[in-house]
Structure formats: C-alpha cells, structure tokens
Amino acid sequence: MSTYLTILGFNSAIPTVKSAPTAQFLEMEERCFLIDCGEGTQVQLRKAKAKFSKINHIFISHLHGDHVFGLPGLISSFRLLGRETPLNVYGPKGIKAMMEAIFKYTETYQGFEVIFHELSSKNSEKIFEDNRVEVYTIPLDHRIYCNGYLFKEKPKERHLNMKEISKYPEIEICDYHNLKRGKDFILKDGYVLKNEVLTTAAEPPVSYAFCSDTRYLESIVPIIKNVDLLYHEATFLHDLKEMAEYTGHTTALEAAKIARKAKAKKLILGHFSNRYADYQVFLNEACEIFPETYLPQQLEPVKI
Template sequence: MSIKLTILGCHSASPRKNAFPTAQFLEIKERKFLIDCGEGTQVLLRKHKVQFSKIKHIFISHLHGDHFYGLIGLISTFGLHGRKNDLHIYGPKGIKEIITLQIKLAKSWTKYKLLFHELENLESELIFEDKKVEVYTIPLSHRIYTNGFLFKEKLGERKLNMDVIRSNPKIEICDYHNLKKGKDYISEDGNSIILNSKLTLPPSKPLSYAFCSDTQYLPSIVPIIKNVDILYHESTFLEDKKELTKQTKHSTAKEAASIAQQANVGQLILGHYSSRYDNLELFKEEAKTIFTNIYLAESGKVFEIKQL
C-alpha cells in the first residue's frame, strides 16, 4: 500500500512565472486522481512527467478560477490525443454548465464521455468508491460553496505468515488466495483445519490523504480528517495578516497547524500561499509553534508513504 502525492501548483490567486495555482496529482492504491486544475496544470503535468493520460477522475474543490481554469484546456488536450476512456469530474453544481458551454461555443465536443458528478451537499458524503479506495467530501467554509476531499484506502488482504506456512507442507500455493481473504485452511479430506489467524498476519493499516483548500479556520472538519496520514491545508496568510482571513475566508499557517494538531494527523503540508510573502519558510516556522511534522508545498515536490 502506498500514497504518492505530486504537487503541481500551490499558490493562491493569479499564476506568476514561478508560482502556479492549485493542482495536485494523487496516486493511491494504483488509482490516479487529479485534485483541482488551476491554470497551467497540463503544462505542469508534462513538466513533472506525470502520466496524465491515466487520469479517470478529477476532483474540483470550488469554482474560483485558480482552482479550475485549467480544466477546459486539459479536457481539450485529452480529445486531441484521441482519448476514448470516460472522464469523471466531481465538483460544485454549475461545473457541468461552465464546461459544456465552452465546448458548445467552440464546437469541440469530445469523442469520449464527460461524466459530471455535481455536488451541493453541506454534509460530508461518499462520492467515489471502488474495491480499493473511497473518497469523501470535506465541507469547507469559503466565499462560495467549497469542498475538500478525503481519500482513503480500504482495508487490504491479510498477509501470509510464510514461516508458519512452510512448516505445513500440505498447504499449497493455490491455497494462498483463500488465506489472504481470511479463510481457514481445510485439507482436501476435511480432517485437518488450521485457523487463519495462525497462518496469516493482519493487513497493513489503510493509508489516507486529506485535501483542504480553500477555507477559513474550521474545527468542524477535525472529526472527518481524524488520524489521516497526510493533510494538505491551505495557509494563505501568516498571523500578521490574520485580519484578512475574515473577509477572504482563508487560513493562516498557525490555524492550519492547529487543525493538524487537533486531528492528530501524521504530517501537514502547507500551501496556497499569498503573493504578499517572499520567504515561505516563515509559514513553516509559524506553524511549528503548534505542530511539528510540517512540510511546505512547492511545484514538483513529491510526498510518498509506503507500507509493506
């Protein structure tokens, strides 16, 4: 099991020469998700050699331009490359209208299916699920309807205890599948039974990642993201500009750290920095007064957790 997060863009507002708006590429349990799609996202996908043709699901937090203005370009590029696979887009109600209007006026209908999953629930809800992964919304508090997203691995198969298995020569390779599924070993004649708990070990703890941008300080999200392995939380301002958080509905680095501390997360990634600041290390220094395991997002940076 593993989580691999590639930061594409992590700055707020308009793009600049070396500061790109929000976009992330998440690989979890062999699934590849795009989270937000600010202007220039597809260029950054190429720059950082991300296999973006493998993306089947895109999650858009809200309809401010720095979080989705790159989406129509990416959709168009997929079409130019002859994409055939369906593309699922999860985002606030209205995203279907915005995207389809652009396609309609450009007379550039895709030959692959665009499947929109429009969101308007104010409570956390399950929006994606397959055999290995679940995705939930994290309702946030911004100037318009906004969600974060919680990505969770499902509990995997049990691990084979090969030392014990080798001491039981009657157990064959063809039995391994049932053992991983938690079944006891039963001999062909039915006279011998070995409990699964003696032949296997518990599965690895499922990994999880929470994405929270944009939002003002919001303790109500703590129960949703409790104990996640990685939390990305916006930190637009430092405490010196805290008065701006009320009118813009953003957070400070210290407030992001407080959320991480309350939720007992494994590590905190700060991002969505205001262009007012040149020294980003100040965000880390301020947040470390509350929470210690902190990293700064930057374009091209990769965060990875692996479990055997």
C-alpha cells in the same frame, strides 16, 4: 503500490513565474486522481512526468479560477490525444453548465464521455468507491461553495507466509484468498492454524486530506481524524487573521491547530498569498503548534 502525492502548484489567486495555481496529482493504489486544475495544470503534469492519460477522476474543490481554469485545456488535450476512456469530474453544481458552454463555443467535441458529478451537499458524503479506494467530500467554508476531499485506502490484504503454508499440503491455492483476508485455516483433523502464523501483516492503509480554500473550520476535524497527510491552505499569517476571515481563508497557525486537533500525522501548507516572498514564515508559525509541518515542494512526489 505505495501512495504518492505530487503538488503541481500551490499558488493562490495569481499564478507567478515560480509557482503554478492549485493542482495536485495523487496516485493511490494505482488509481490516478487529479485534485483541482488551475491554469497551466496540463503543463505541470508533463513536467512532473505524471501518468497523464491514466487520470480518470478529477476532483474540483470550487469554481474560482485559480482552481479550475486549467480544466478546459486539459480536457481539450485529452481529446486531441485520442482519449476514449470516460472521464469523471466531481465539482460544485454549475461546473457542468460552465464546461458545456466552453465546449460549445470552442467547438470542443469530445471523443470520450465526460461525466460530471455535481456536488451541493453541506455534509460530508462518499462520492467514489472501488475495491481499494474511497473518496469523501470535506465541506469547507469559503466565499463560494467549496469542498475538500478525503482519499482513503481500504484495508489491504495480508501477505502469505509461503514457508509456513508449504508445511501443510491441505492448504490449496483456492484457500489463499481467505488467508489474505485474515481467516484461520482448519485442518481436516480439526486443528486450527492461526492466520497470523500463515500470513504476515498487511501494510496499513493510508489516507490523504486536501483542504483548500476555507476559513478556519473545526467541523472538518472528525472527518479527517487520524489522517496520514493533511494539505491545508494557509493563505495568511495569523497577524492577518481578520483578512483571512474576510476573504474566506485560514492562517498558518489555524491550519496547524486543525492538524493537531485531527491528530494528523503530517501537515503540508499551501495557497500562500503573493504578499509573502519567503514561505519559511508560514512554517515557523505552524511548527509552534504542530511540529510535523512541511512546506510544499512543487513537482516533487511525496510518499504518504
């Protein structure tokens, strides 16, 4: 039940033969999340051998084509494959009207429900929660309304130490639940068995923050504080800082600054402008500020 991120594409604006536009497949605590859905995402999912049909929640950052033009095709394929499970789509206000216009003219009648959760707040909000995972928006600053997303595992259950537990016949199966949650066990004679004797530590919950597209924005730091992995766009190098500002993007140096301020454990850069043939230059610039920076590896799952 580890958490894996598969970057399906990280190209900015125009897709190329080498790299697809933005889309990511996140498997966290057995939940399958799709983040953004550029053109060709359904084929990238196939290539990644991702659990295609288990995607029940899609998070769209913003309505620029390179982040959303794969959505109509994906939903259409779900229908053709006989999907029945409802699909939740989170994205900016307008996504519902746009998708419904497309469904109407292409006569795409879903055999399943598509539930649109339209976002318009400028503040971070919790938009998804179940017993194991929470998702929050990370309001960004782009040319169009845009959110990043923070995915957090909830604290996990401790592991039973059966060798110790078997020494006390008084502990029954119905008590395991409380033990996993960290409670001590009180014997009939009043003796307190400390939880840390009866259980071993749970895996620490992990978190992942996706931030694309945005200008350099320090207000996201408190939201993503101590995140295990941060994906942050770095469309330009810092010598094109003005261009980045003008087009609503971040430089590699700035992305590294955000990672350092947020005390992220790792940073992956992406969304590089097509003007750069060699991505190593982004890594060089960012590593000066934040050494734990990595380049995206398309279709290769990363354990968080």
